[in-house]
Amino acid sequence: MSPKLxxxxxxxxxxxxxxxxxxxxxxxxxxxYWSPSELAANRDKAVGATIRLGGLVEAGSVSxxxxxxxxxxxxxxxxxxxxxxxxxxxxxxxxxxxxVEGTVDDxxxxxxxxxxxxxxxxxxxxxxxxxxxxxxxxxxxEETR
Amino acid sequence: xxAELGFGLILVGLLCSVAGxxxxxxxxxxxxxxxxxxTRRLALGFSVAMLLANGVMEYALLTHDxxxxxxxxxxxxASPTYITIVSLWSSLEGSILFWGAVLAIYVxxxxxxxxxxxxxxxxxxxxxxxxxxxxxxFLMAGPANPFWPGPDxxxxxGPGPNALLQNHYLMxxxxxxxxxxxxxxxxxFGLAVAALxxxxxxxxxxxxxxxxxLVPWGFLTVGIVLGGWWAYEVLGWGxxxxxxxxxxxxxxxxxxxxAALHAAMLPGRRGTMKGWTTTLVLATFLxxxxxxxxxxxxxxxxxxxxxxxxxxxxxxxxxxxxxxxxIVLLALRVDRIEGEGRVTAAIGRESSFLLNNLLFxxxxxxxxxxxxxPLLAEAIKGVKVxxxxxxxxxxxxxxxxxxxxxMGVGPALPWGQPSAERVRTALIPPVVAAVVTVGVGTxxxxxxxxxxxxxxxxxxxxxxxxxxxxxxxxxGTASRQLxxxxxxxxxxxxIVMIVAIAMSSAFRADEEIRLKTGETxxxxxxxxxxxxxxxxxxxxxQSLVARVSATKDGxxxxxxxxxxxxxxxxxxxxxxxxHSTLTHDLYLSLMQQDPATSTxxxxxxHNPLVIWLWIGCGIAALGTLLTLTPAPRASPAVxxxxxxxxxxxx
Numbered sequence: 001m002s003p004k005l006x007x008x009x010x011x012x013x014x015x016x017x018x019x020x021x022x023x024x025x026x027x028x029x030x031x032x033y034w035s036p037s038e039l040a041a042n043r044d045k046a047v048g049a050t051i052r053l054g055g056l057v058e059a060g061s062v063s064x065x066x067x068x069x070x071x072x073x074x075x076x077x078x079x080x081x082x083x084x085x086x087x088x089x090x091x092x093x094x095x096x097x098x099x100v101e102g103t104v105d106d107x108x109x110x111x112x113x114x115x116x117x118x119x120x121x122x123x124x125x126x127x128x129x130x131x132x133x134x135x136x137x138x139x140x141x142e143e144t145r
Numbered sequence: 146x147x148a149e150l151g152f153g154l155i156l157v158g159l160l161c162s163v164a165g166x167x168x169x170x171x172x173x174x175x176x177x178x179x180x181x182x183x184t185r186r187l188a189l190g191f192s193v194a195m196l197l198a199n200g201v202m203e204y205a206l207l208t209h210d211x212x213x214x215x216x217x218x219x220x221x222x223a224s225p226t227y228i229t230i231v232s233l234w235s236s237l238e239g240s241i242l243f244w245g246a247v248l249a250i251y252v253x254x255x256x257x258x259x260x261x262x263x264x265x266x267x268x269x270x271x272x273x274x275x276x277x278x279x280x281x282x283f284l285m286a287g288p289a290n291p292f293w294p295g296p297d298x299x300x301x302x303g304p305g306p307n308a309l310l311q312n313h314y315l316m317x318x319x320x321x322x323x324x325x326x327x328x329x330x331x332x333x334f335g336l337a338v339a340a341l342x343x344x345x346x347x348x349x350x351x352x353x354x355x356x357x358x359l360v361p362w363g364f365l366t367v368g369i370v371l372g373g374w375w376a377y378e379v380l381g382w383g384x385x386x387x388x389x390x391x392x393x394x395x396x397x398x399x400x401x402x403x404a405a406l407h408a409a410m411l412p413g414r415r416g417t418m419k420g421w422t423t424t425l426v427l428a429t430f431l432x433x434x435x436x437x438x439x440x441x442x443x444x445x446x447x448x449x450x451x452x453x454x455x456x457x458x459x460x461x462x463x464x465x466x467x468x469x470x471x472i473v474l475l476a477l478r479v480d481r482i483e484g485e486g487r488v489t490a491a492i493g494r495e496s497s498f499l500l501n502n503l504l505f506x507x508x509x510x511x512x513x514x515x516x517x518x519p520l521l522a523e524a525i526k527g528v529k530v531x532x533x534x535x536x537x538x539x540x541x542x543x544x545x546x547x548x549x550x551x552m553g554v555g556p557a558l559p560w561g562q563p564s565a566e567r568v569r570t571a572l573i574p575p576v577v578a579a580v581v582t583v584g585v586g587t588x589x590x591x592x593x594x595x596x597x598x599x600x601x602x603x604x605x606x607x608x609x610x611x612x613x614x615x616x617x618x619x620x621g622t623a624s625r626q627l628x629x630x631x632x633x634x635x636x637x638x639x640i641v642m643i644v645a646i647a648m649s650s651a652f653r654a655d656e657e658i659r660l661k662t663g664e665t666x667x668x669x670x671x672x673x674x675x676x677x678x679x680x681x682x683x684x685x686x687q688s689l690v691a692r693v694s695a696t697k698d699g700x701x702x703x704x705x706x707x708x709x710x711x712x713x714x715x716x717x718x719x720x721x722x723x724h725s726t727l728t729h730d731l732y733l734s735l736m737q738q739d740p741a742t743s744t745x746x747x748x749x750x751h752n753p754l755v756i757w758l759w760i761g762c763g764i765a766a767l768g769t770l771l772t773l774t775p776a777p778r779a780s781p782a783v784x785x786x787x788x789x790x791x792x793x794x795x
Contacts, residue, residue: 020508022510026515029532031530031531034529086744087748088736089737090736090737091717091735092737
């Protein structure tokens with residue numbers, strides 16, 4: 001065999017191994033962006049995976065007990081109870097758009113490890129009953145963290 | 146008036162660059178001296194037009210000419226003057242205009258640096274720069290016109306630039322530095338294209354390629370770190386790097402440029418790897434375009450993206466053209482430039498360069514994959530996902546440690562094919578140093594595998610670097626070897642940075658703290674006392690400040706984390722405060738301030754050794770300056786071929 005062929009085989013092997021490891025590691029570390037409705041539809045897949053859940057904080061659902069904070073995230077159709085021990089950001093309040101990152105258990109309760117509030121540079125007051133724009137909201141997360 | 150003048154200058158720039166591109170390619174083909182002279186004139190014409198256009202925009206910003214849409218968008222009478230000046234690059238149209246100015250400076254610099262040399266290949270290079278210039282002028286003349294007339298009637302005041310950009314002085318230096326890095330990669334790209342079109346990569350071209358890579362590489366290094374520093378001091382989540390798409394966008398070309406810089410040392414030494422070096426240079430440029438596309442087009446939402454922008458498709462088309470052109474050129478011409486030499490030794494300095502390149506390319510691949518995967522997943526399967534930090538850490542940490550280790554192995558080994566005996570004597574002292582470093586680390590509690598591995602690599606590479614510097618100092622010819630010293634100084638800086646990264650990410654501690662006025666809490670050896678809230682009013686912003694006294698070993702420092710409100714934003718943004726020492730940072734981020742209960746919610750971080758990241762970057766920048774000193778004439782140490790002529794037969 002010519003040296004060139006050896007080099008080619010070596011590079012192909014290394015490249016293949018790298019791609020294998022990369023894609024494997026990628027698959028284990030994907031974070032899904034879901035709304036409460038999508039979460040409800042994918043309940044079986046959702047348990048245990050890291051999920052970013054986006055929606056509005058339901059009015060009247062916020063309660064604090066010591067350092068534990070619980071509230072309900074809703075998209076109008078489905079409701080997801082969320083609990084966290086984090087200090088919420090300054091703008092956190094009822095009715096605001098939030099993204100929570102964490103896991104859901106088999107009873108449907110969401111435990112948040114990170115709570116992010118919709119944070120918009122070009123702010124405009126939401127119209128009556130307006131839902132946050134899912135895409136824009138998830139994008140904004142990148143900025144605030 | 147400003148609108149017409151500025152737009153006219155952009156048209157002049159567009160005309161000059163298009164004409165310059167044609168003239169350059171023609172002059173390259175025919176070898177016409179008149180054509181080459183015109184190519185240079187047109188390139189200068191483009192550069193002058195761009196610099197003047199930037200001058201017009203700065204004038205418009207400083208005189209608050211709100212009849213320009215861009216000024217109406219980012220200007221504000223309340224902004225301090227320095228904010229007004231840097232507003233040039235605070236939004237899409239202005240940053241593309243600024244891009245033009247940076248390219249102009251580089252084109253002038255490269256023409257001056259080249260002087261009258263390389264007349265056979267340079268026309269192609271200038272032509273390639275002008276193609277890139279024409280693309281950006283086209284953007285400014287069309288989809289991203291910075292001199293678009295503003296709303297009618299002319300507003301009396303504007304909102305000021307994006308608040309996150311106003312919040313810290315690092316925003317004044319980070320963008321231009323990164324731009325100098327990004328845009329500067331156009332120059333080596335042009336030289337690589339010229340090498341391929343001309344079919345030669347001689348010593349003169351290599352020397353210019355090396356310099357033209359080093360300058361933007363230095364700026365890119367500093368720019369990336371300044372970006373991390375800014376994120377650390379402004380964003381308030383306690384870290385400097387989150388594998389965010391925009392951060393990755395700046396890292397990717399840095400990785401390939403670093404690989405290219407190392408690869409470029411081989412053709413001069415051994416006559417090998419010319420095609421590979423060119424490939425890396427082309428890839429670097431393509432990655433800067435991809436990075437600009439990712440950050441500017443709004444496909445990723447970030448502090449760098451501007452939602453209204455519709456330059457995305459245009460950019461993609463240009464990237465596609467450059468990619469196809471690069472591949473075609475490589476496929477057709479790479480055999481012509483490849484030299485005669487060949488890497489022979491399995492263990493020697495050349496093979497450590499090869500391994501270094503392999504690792505850098507692998508790292509580029511994994512980071513690129515993680516960065517664009519969400520885009521692909523959404524485009525193909527319609528699912529919204531993001532790639533979590535653990536992916537990047539799991540892939541990058543082993544490769545980073547391997548690269549760190551190679552930083553010691555490479556310089557320790559001689560060129561050519563050393564004997565096993567020689568390899569052993571070269572490697573034993575650094576191994577001892579590495580073991581000692583690990584031992585010292587264990588005493589300080591470093592016992593987890595990857596931090597230990599990085600300490601081992603750092604001890605090994607650090608020893609080799611110091612020994613090499615001492616050798617040069619002892620040889621008495623240091624003044625003739627400034628470039629080599631620079632290389633080792635860069636290595637030293639990078640080693641310091643990697644240790645800082647490893648230790649600060651592995652041993653970071655954080656806690657969320659709720660404090661009433663007058664309360665004290667213990668955190669990481671500090672007792673934090675909340676002195677109470679404060680309100681600071683400035684013309685362009687209002688801050689709600691939490692006054693915290695941190696006491697450790699009888700010494701007290703005042704920290705003032707804040708929530709800052711800008712009129713252009715509905716919600717306040719956090720403004721953490723950091724107390725930096727040589728061993729650790731105390732980092733306080735104010736999350737909320739409840740007036741009813743006078744309670745502050747504070748996220749406190751204890752980050753070890755972070756300051757060494759900034760110091761290491763400074764060392765690397767200093768080293769870059771040294772590598773750019775003029776090459777010594779007629780050095781006696783030249784003639785590397787004779788050094789290792791023996792084993793060529795294998």
